[in-house]
Amino acid sequence: MQAKNGHVIIGGGPAGLAAAYELARHAQRVLVLEATPHLGGLARTETYQGYRFDIGGHRFYTRLSEIQRLWEELLGPDLIQVRRLSRIYYQGKFFEYPLSFGNALSNLGLGESIAVMASYLRARLFPHRHETNLEEWLTNRFGSRLYRIFFKTYTEKVWGMPCHTLGADWAAQRIQDLTLAGAILSALGGKSRAKTLIRTFHYPRLGPGLLWERMREAILRNGSEVRVNAPVTGLKREGGRITYVEASHQGATALIPCDHVISSMPLGELVQRLDPPPPEEILASARALRHRAFLLVGLILEGRDLFPDNWIYVHSPEVAVGRIQNFRNWSEALVPSSEHTSLGMEYFCDEGDTLWSQPDRDLIALAAQELEQLGLADGSRIVDGVVIRQARAYPVYNAEYRTHVARLRNYLAGFQNVQTIGRNGMHRYNNLDHAMLTGLLAARNVLGARYDIWAVNADSTYGEAL
Ligand SMILES: Cc1cc2nc3c(=O)[nH]c(=O)nc-3n(C[C@H](O)[C@H](O)[C@H](O)COP(=O)(O)OP(=O)(O)OC[C@H]3O[C@@H](n4cnc5c(N)ncnc54)[C@H](O)[C@@H]3O)c2cc1C
Known part of the structure; x- marks a missing residue:
């Protein structure tokens, strides 16, 4: 059945486009509002002088057969398979990844390799009893020496904050046993490779932007609309129901009536744009997410x-x-x-x-x-x-983020017609595949299903360090 006003999707990244694609495919009228000139969000492709740049390289890798199928359907032969080679540069040396025994030994030196193993054994025998932060999580698994050599500087470069102030669950979700440390330890112990290492991946021939273009075409073909340069600036509500989405476009502000809202904009920003605003303690949590x-x-x-x-x-x-x-x-x-x-x-x-x-x-x-x-x-x-x-x-997964996300999630659960999806939309380390899956499931919920979107990627086992 066609919705009265249509559905508004906030954000034209992978999650929002997946939601719009699924709804449009089921003959629903959808309006995608994307703040920037580009579709694809973090996974967009930007072109400069004919050179195409990813915002970071985006591997297409998934264990979700439904998402793999979707990529294949939309990209056909333009989804190419790429052999993976990535090394780690440290102290003037390149560490192969996965490591070979010889490479690890010659890079670290015999003395350092023995010291690494000794510190690893110490950590296994006398672990931190409660892993409250990233430093403890890493030290427990790899020993303090390997942690200091390989994790501390890189992780602090990435996050701009000391490892002991980062929550342990970032690592638990992202690192698993795919790390250099695991590789070194297994290499030094004579095993050849980390067992879950991803050695090939898929990639759109012209970059991920090709996929978002194909999705846009499909959404338009089904009679829906995708609007870029259209940031959402407010959400009018009557109690627990969003009635209008406010967005600016071409110098004007529009109030758009909606049946359902599916949002991939940052969770905290969504809550701060509600009108009338939520209670102060909810707003404080919304402001606290970094x-x-x-x-x-x-x-x-x-x-x-x-x-x-x-x-x-x-x-x-x-x-x-x-x-x-x-x-x-x-x-x-x-x-x-x-x-x-x-x-x-x-x-x-x-x-x-x-x-x-x-x-x-x-x-x-x-x-x-x-x-x-x-x-x-x-x-x-x-x-x-x-x-x-x-x-x-x-x-950012800092010490308090869980409390804030739980509070916002609980607050939004009281709304009848808004779902949050994707990476920033859920403040969760979702990769492309999980972000797209949350979009598909949110769309199906609009069509009458009852999926728990927060169950997606709650315990992923194949993320990889950044
Ligand atoms: C450096 C880097 C490398 C990565 N590499 C990989 C990889 O190799 N493989 C992989 O699977 N994943 C990778 N990812 C993760 C991947 O980019 C994300 O999982 C995915 O882009 C999340 O999609 P999303 O739609 O949830 O969010 P986003 O991509 O963030 O899209 C959200 C969209 O919402 C828009 N928006 C925000 N606020 C508003 C507003 N108020 N009004 C309207 N629109 C708004 C934004 O402009 C954006 O376009 C990487 C991420 C980064 C940063």
């Missing part, structure tokens, strides 16, 4: 075979860059020139901090200098650069 930002310096360089990795994790504290993508190694089609390479130098930051606020030309100069310092390419080979800033890239 995010980490991210910026990518895209560099275009002469030469086509700089290094063989898809990406390199940079654990060394002497440079600020956290990870380096080599886009040609994801898909040749991302790079329009056979004589050039495009890299994505990834920096983790907070919105408005010193790094975030630097002029683009300074950031490009920093990236060029660090690339040279790491010995990956001579700065003189760089012909052009571009900076892409991304606010709210990572939901």
Whole structure:
């Protein structure tokens, strides 16, 4: 049955588009409101001088057969399979990932390898009884020496805060046994590879943007609408029912009547935009949720075979860059020139901090200098650069976030016609597949099903460190 007013989907990222696609496929009228000019959210593809850049490289990997099928249906032969190669750079050395015994030993040295194993055994014999933070979680599993060598600097680079202030559940959800530490320990113990390591992945030939374009076409074909540059600025409510969504578009503000609202905008922001506002303690929780930002310096360089990795994790504290993508190694089609390479130098930051606020030309100069310092390419080979800033890239799992999320979730459960989905929409480390699944399930709930969206990815076992 067609809804009276239609349904409003907030956010044209993977979760919102999946919800809209599913509803439109079932002949429901949908309006997608996306704040930015791009579809795809964190997983969009941006183009500069014909070079295509991911906001971080996006592997398409899932154990959800329904999501895999959806990707295959929409992308057909444009969903290519990519061999994975990624190494870790630390103290001037590249650690293979997964490690070979010889590589681990020669990089760490015999003395350090023995010290690592001894500290690991100590941690297993005398663990922290209660793992309240990330430092304790990591030390219990890998020993304090390996934790200090490999986890502390990189993790603190990513989060900009000490590991003992980060919640343990971030690691529990993301690290599992896929880490360098697990790899080193199994390599030193004579086992060849971490058992769950993902060695190939899928990827859209022209970047993830291709998928969002196909989804948009399908949504439009079914008579619905996708509006970009249309940020949602308010949600009018009567008790526990959203009656209108307020959005600006082309210089005007529209009040859009709605039957259901499915929202992938950040959970805290959604709650703060309710009108009339919720009680103060709910607003306080909404304001308390934090995010980490991210910026990518895209560099275009002469030469086509700089290094063989898809990406390199940079654990060394002497440079600020956290990870380096080599886009040609994801898909040749991302790079329009056979004589050039495009890299994505990834920096983790907070919105408005010193790094975030630097002029683009300074950031490009920093990236060029660090690339040279790491010995990956001579700065003189760089012909052009571009900076892409991304606010709210990572939901922060600090000591209090669980309480705040639970309070907001509980409050919104009292509403009849709003569901929150996706990554920031649920303040949960959802990857593409889980974000899309929450969108599909929310759509089916609108159609009469009763799925518990919060059960999705509650105990994922195949996430991987960033
Ligand atoms: C650096 C990085 C690398 C990643 N790599 C991978 C990977 O390899 N594989 C993988 O599976 N996942 C990866 N992810 C995760 C993946 O990007 C997310 O899971 C996915 O994008 C989440 O989709 P979403 O729709 O929930 O949220 P988002 O992608 O954040 O989309 C939300 C959308 O809502 C819009 N919005 C926000 N506020 C408003 C508003 N007020 N009004 C209207 N619109 C609004 C935003 O502009 C955005 O477009 C990575 C993420 C990052 C940051």
